[in-house]
Amino acid sequence: MFANLDQIFVLLKQFVVGLLPASWQPVAGVVLCVAAIICVFPALFAITVLLERKGLGRMQNRYGPNRVGPYGILQPVADGIKSLTKEDIVPLSADAVVHFLAPVFLVVVVFLGYAVLPMGRNMTLVHMDAALLFYFSIGASTELSVFMAGWSSRNKYSLLGAMRAVAQMISYEVPLLMSSVAVVMITGSLSLDKIVAAQNQYTWGLPHWYIFTPWGFAGFVMFAIAATAETNRSPFDLPEGESELVAGYFTEYSGFKFAEFFLGEYVGMLSISGLGTTLFLGGWSSPLAVLGWVPSWFWFFSKVMLSMCVYIWLRGTLPRLRQDQLMNFAWKFVLPLTLLNLFVTAMWHFMSDGWERWVICSAILLLAYVVMGRSGMHREHFGPRRYRYAD
């Protein structure tokens, strides 16, 4: 019964595909999976937006949306109808073709990443040998869409936003890749299926997730930082800082194209949360061996939604960084730590199994963190601040 529940989507797909003639079946299977992905993740996007508006409202001591439907839960529907029916304005001096292509390109590229994510037992669309490489190469293409949007709008705020976004995304892509390489080193494979399978083991009922090792924990923290920056989320939301740049690279977009950017951003967040879950949080494996009967897809999606809640929480908590702080943080703090983490991972791999490697690896990482943090803070000369014109 529980095994069937675990495989319910796979069985459902087999049932629907089985109704069709044999020659159609391979194509129909793929189309069905793609359709499922294209339906499920925008639905999660709608839920996340509602959660974000309600959650931020709670954090900022206000109500949030509460007019459409009971407790405002129909607000995403109203938003969707509004963005579909709004007039689509293209600036007179804009480059119409590139202006049109940018949001389309973003949405297409963001959805491509889901092709390789294992969303449950036997629930990967494409079993690829180099899945992680595919994911990162696809992720790198989103920068081009941001640039296209900013440049084609012929608006200085758009262009500034695009320049900021591209610089930030290039800077944080390095730590993002480097922190994932540690996982690849231990697993010995770029295939996301194998990475999940390697973590789906239990000792004393506890899982072998990579986050529960010293290098995995450090890697996960840096992955989370880099992923937040990569998706232009607060506190790294300078490219669309509304107090400085109106809305950054999508200032000149309205109606459905704006909705496409919005969708692309949130679906990208869901996707990178899925990747982080797969790499460090054990993918679809359950957090305790005794909970193994709960369907695998339930664990995957709850981990993803938990990550989204952390994103919302961060947005409600942290103030926005300055551009120089952003760059210094990426190149002088996160990047050296990820390189050190690679070294520690190699040590972990070659040291014999025992408590020594836990102590040594944790000590190295902790020491590096403290020393680098302290020296960085020391250089900044934090202290009582004097404002020349405010005293």
Added chain:
Amino acid sequence: MGMIFYVIAGLTLAGGLAAVLLKNTVHCALALTVAFAGLALQFLELDAQFAGFAQILVYIGAVAILVVFAILLTRGSETPKDGVFSRTWLAGMAIAAAVFAVLGWAVLGSTQALPVPGGAPTAAPTATVMQIGNALMGRYVLPLEIVALLLTAALIGAVIVAMHEKAGTE
């Protein structure tokens, strides 16, 4: 090889031609990206996953962005008044033809290593990413490290050049 090959080849060629012929420099850069993407698809169609993804990651993710940035930071994307055709187009064409001839000669020379098309269909050589990684880290580790050193030197050189200019203006 078949329909898909010709579609992708057409896309790549169209992208390349547009990169040369379009008036707006940013459009040219975007067209060049299409050509890069076409090449990557061609690699993937030939089952060379690593080469294909590396092509996307490096050329679309980094080189195209770099080109676009360079255009924005230097000249702007306005079309020059005297047209987009350089006066030395003849020399350029000659060099391009020479490079193409060398590449073509190399490719044609390598066909002897492949099985004869009429012969028995042998199993396609499957180079997994793991094999490529092992070869890079094992047999070819010295060339890899030399390339890494060269790139590091280039990076440091670029930083020094940029810093020097900044110090001069102060």
